[in-house]
Amino acid sequence: MTAEAAQRWGSTLDSVVVYEQGAVCRRLARGSVPPGGRVRVTGLPRSLDQGSLRARVLGTSGARVSEARVEVEAEPLGMSAPGELRREAERLRDEYAAARARKDHVLGRIKEMASLRPVPPAREREDPHRVAPVDAWLELADFVDERLAGLHASLVEVEETLLRVEHELDVASDRLARASTDVPSAPVDTTVSALLILDASSMRDATAEVELELDYGVPGAVWVPAYRLTYRQGEDRGRLLLRASVAQRTGEDWTGVSIALATADLRRGTDLPSLRSIRIGRRQAAAAPSGWREPPAGLADLFTGYDTSGPRPVTTAVPAVGGAGAAPPPPPAPPAYGGAPPAPGGPAPQPGAPAPVARSVRARTGAGGAFGGSSPAPLAPMSPAAPGAAAPPPAPSMAPVAGPPRPSGGDLDYAALVLAGPEEQAGRRGRLFPGSAFDPVAAEHRRRAEAVASLPLPHHAVRPRESAGSFDHRFDTAARADVPSDGAWHTVTVGEIPVGAHTEHLCIPAVEQTVYATLVLSNATDQSLLAGPVEVIVDDDFLLTAALPTLAPGGVRRVGLGPAEGVQVTRRTHVNESTSGLRNNITVLDHRVHVELANRLAVPVALEVRERVPVTSEPDVRIEERADWRPLDDAEPGRHAPGTRAWRLDLPAGGTAVLDGGYEIRIPAGKALVGGNRRS
Template sequence: MEQSVALWLSALLLFMKRLLLIPTLLFAAIPALAAAALDSTIRAVTVYNDRAIVTRSARAELHEGINELLIEGLPASLLDDSLQASGNGTATATILDISTREHFVAATPDPRRAALEEQLTSLREEKRSLSDRAALIKTQRDLIERLQNSAVSIASGVEKAERPKLAEVQETLAYGKAETEKLNAALQALDRELAVLEEQISAQQHQLDELPPVSPRRSVKTATLRVQASHAGDLDIELRYTTPHAGWRPSYDARVFTADNRVELGYYAQVRQSTGEDWENVALTLSTARPSLGGHAPKLSPWPLDLLAEESDSPPGIRPLARQAELLASPAPAAAQARMTFDLVSADYAEAQVDRSASVATFQVEAPATIPSDNSAKKISVTTLDLEAELAYRATPKRLPTAFLDASVRNTSDYPLLPGKMSVFVDHGFVASSRLEHTSPGDAFNLALGADEGIAITHKQTRRFTEQVGLMTRSTRNSYEYLITVKNNKAGPVHLIVSDQVPVSRNEKISVKVQAPAARDAKPDAEGLLEWALDLAPGETRELPLKFSIEYPQGLSVSGL
């Protein structure tokens, strides 16, 4: 009986061992889920005025089942909510999810900053080594000085037989002098090397300071994609994310050709970025959209009016303007700050094609661009516009007897001209720096092209007198006469607009009468300003008389005379 029980227990134990082995065999048949780190490169970047959308590309070899893919070394500043991924390839795959994780590193992840910091560390170590050598030389020099002093000193109580001989003293002094000279020369050489090192350290430190500041948190991010593949194959992945610390601003070079009445407007983009990763040979797109403004127009809050509280010391009435300003300054509702998703509109920069129907304009730069992550401005050519200009000279000889050239230019292109700095050139010569305001297609803008000494202008007073008029009611009349002379010394005809003024009466007792010019030539406006529009042939001289009188009751004092 006992033997039968023992055999039954042995059989049961063997069955349980085999049963426990089945899950192990089953799990061994399932492929292990191992994370694969992918090599990725930045392929394209779309830059807005305050951020950028970066597109990275990578290739993955997928096995059947669930694959975990890692894209490492992403900037810590990327916005996690903006992370998107797509892919295509020979594998039939589904992207299950995507997430990011921040990793802290011992050294700064910015390679440019890391290289400068390493160079600074090396230079400072070399400086310390030289400083140690200089300290050692100074110690040797002090020892020699003490040896010389001991050679010539005679201790009290020493017998004459023990005193050093003159020859020995001279030999010691000569040796000390030679060695001191050698040590001084070596010390001077070290001082020169230290001075050079100090300059190099200062220069490297300035370069480091020019880089954008970094967060004390030295970190990078890793994107993790989980992909389900129905069968093995490869998959080309595109990873897109938004990162701040990037933007672009327009700038312009306006080249005016006076002989052709033409303006060649160079449209440039000043692109900066300090995202933490360099953009090397990327397809660059510039967008005029402003995502920071949100997707909707802000809503107004109620502007209530009420009487002041009875216990207030202020008199009853409307709430003060300070309260109104407080209401106007109240924060907009959260809906006004909602994020907007933009459909990027492709535009062929080379042919200057812009979609007018889109809410934003995008410029696709033709050549690959490289933008380092050092916040330095990279000037990139967008296009060159050939625009017609209406040139005219303007002068206000009462203030300054000089003619200034102006150009009225109409934007006949499909490009919106955004506000930006502009350098102005006239016939290949630089004349001024100015600013171009926002100019939509079809609108006009003015260019101030500076003074032109080719037109001679003089302004002088030819006559002024005061007289008493009237029989029954005596009045005082002041009469003024001026003469403006202009001469075109240029080789071609010019259009010149000359401005001047007459006084304006602010009292019915004061009367201003204009005798010249005639109304058909120049008529003062409500503020007394008048303009002559002249077309001058080469070498032509024109005289412009200005005569007016001011009459007021005798005995009154008139301000402004």
């Protein structure tokens, strides 16, 4: 199958599902089925996971996909392919080097000119004193000053030009670093395509167009939720706009695609676990799965037409390492599963083994015998013996192992096996071997793509896998969006969710005499809200960005909005110590709490004032409460500290309120509380 035999179809990216790490892309292609049914769908990214490619025919045309595989093509790029950003960066880099060279030249001229000074000739001992040429000295000084002034002016201009070019180079380099990875960065462009074979035997109209759908997974995509809450004071409903911060470096720009966001782990294993039997009696060794099956009859005749089609292109041989004239050693032909029938008396295939397939594994030899250790060393290349050279010693013969081959666990990884093509040796082609090909270019693309997982998160952002808990959720965007492949965060609007919202004020004057505003959110929908940052907008005015906790369907949570300066609180306490009892054998500690509240806002507020009452486990200590507050530790066990009490009241606009409460602590006389009898 050659590239000319397959008809090329263009494809468009239609939708993307972004998981916690990675994404699944869906492409669409359309065209008429050519004779032979070979179609090459182009446009796939270089970083895709080749084992995740899936293809199917949409509609009821009758055609179906009988084979799909990924192929990589390479072609040299033209001069204009790297893009304007790269050419601009190279131009500015050359300009910066030229400006730096001009500055060094001017500095050298200044140093040379500054070194000019009059040097009188050497005077002999018997020579009379000479008259100093003052006019010449002054003319030389004027000349040096004039030239230095001009050179310093040129130096200022060169330094300004150097600073400007350096700034432009930094900006261009930053733009190039942030540019999309969809633009090739190497002189050779590698394109990835899906090679499909379509079976059109069941089509009613052979000339009709068919639509193909391709799904594949790519690394290098992450997302975190974000929200915008808009509500008006006095109302009990709000509008919560669900958004997402998406970053991707998959190698292709997502332009006009439908985006879905999921919290599931794309790399989670989906293999079905095996249930072992329970045996009662003597211990028996567990039988290892064989995986061996007889090869299909006539496997060698399958490639007869390929061998008689003519000579194949000659490929360039790899130079030998052993020395001049040495040919590269031929690869050893490993025994295949079913390559030789089992010896008489050998174990038969197990009934529960996989379905019969034609497959093979690499030969394994070791100290314990065949299929027991590392791979054997390759055979030495055969060459004509030199005159006078000793013949090599014969290789020791190995006794054949009775029974079918016993592959290791790695050889039974069916998903990692690769079918050897017709260009392989006669003992290998048409059989399955463990794939060991390593593509360094694809590995580099995957490494750069997976770097987005280490991006710093926005403020208050939480990974979706951490906030989703034991359940997985999916959110579909209402409209198509664009996300370039630059590895930076981009905001995508998902949709609007109606939530219940009202403001409550909370105060704990025993700790701090400040009233805090809280927003109580209730989720009455069947969709969970994950933890993340929420922008709060009250009466069309931006208030702050807070942290929204995970809100399950039917859940109610509070979001702090900060101090409410318009509501004032004052707390005073009084403690009176006395005795009671028949013989004054009980000490009574009477604690009084007085709280004054004032609402300076233009709207009424719902206020909750929390206090605390001591708790004890001593049988001879009693605590009696004297207030109309209600306990919070009984209403919501485990959420509040024991002894928490609360007043709830509504303060009208401009109104005031006074709250009085207290408690008595009765302890035996002669004893005192640790830390003092005063509890507030």
